Amino acid sequence: MREYQVRTVKVGDSIVIALPHELLAVEHVTEGMILKITVQIYQKDPATSSSRVVCDEDDPWKALE
Numbered sequence: 001m002r003e004y005q006v007r008t009v010k011v012g013d014s015i016v017i018a019l020p021h022e023l024l025a026v027e028h029v030t031e032g033m034i035l036k037i038t039v040q041i042y043q044k045d046p047a048t049s050s051s052r053v054v055c056d057e058d059d060p061w062k063a064l065e
Helices: 021-026 060-064
Strands: 008-011 014-017
16 A cells, blocks of 8 residues: 545535546556545645645655654
8 A cells, every 4th residue: 555645625615635646557546446545634734834844755754753
């Protein structure tokens, strides 16, 4: 299982999650597939957060330490 950071976007009354092209290619994800997604808040909303967390590409969870 791979872990990716994704951003949510409001579209009308819904929240949409855009998956990175890398994930789509590696996992062979196509339109119409049913996916199981585990949600974990990674970073507070920058608009309400006073400090910004910088993510290390090699270890994205390191920023949470």
